[in-house]
Amino acid sequence: MQRYDANVSGASRREGVPCPFQNLKGGCRRGVQISTLFLAVFAFLSAGDQDTRFSALGHKLMCVCSCNQVLLECNHVGCRYSDRMREELGAALERADSDDLVLQSFVQKYGPTVLLAPTTTGFNRLAWVMPYLALALGLTTVTLIIRSWRGSGPGGGAGPENHGGGPDLERFRDQARRETEI
Secondary structure, three states: OOOOOOOOOOOOOOOOOOOOOOOOOHHHHHHHHHHHHHHHHHHHHOOOOOHHHHHHHHOOOEOOOOOOHEEEEEEEOOOOOOHHHHHHHHHHHOOOOOOOHHHHHHHHHHOOHHEEEOOOOOOHHHHHHHHHHHHHHHHHHHHHHHHHHHHHOOOOOOOOHHOOOOOHHHHHHHHHHHHHOO
């Protein structure tokens, strides 16, 4: 059996029990110190995690008081819903519910309009696709209109000789010149 390092105190030295951190420089004691440090860092990081989750989830929900504002930013005077919804959100986070479960519980209680952004499943996918589709359709329409206007100018494919109104057009031009001469 292996023994602990010589620089480890006698209280922590045990015969026959190998140190799980014996490959670390400084022996088992240093390994325990490092692991304790990592645990402390993660404990302190997760302390602010609840506030971060509360803020992130609160900004994914809308207040249902018809003010059309984000839940955490509802400044509607006398709002009966925002305080109650914030308390429900805090209680769900204390129960350690997942983010999806919290959002789903709000949807079940208040309806799908409580979500700030529509889900990307089912029919709601259309809400994500339509703005881009409308933009593409509008750009295509504008491009086709500009191309048709360019083609109808002088020397283009839609000139007077192609419309069959060549002599009439020339007569109107002569009349316009005579009437506008000073």
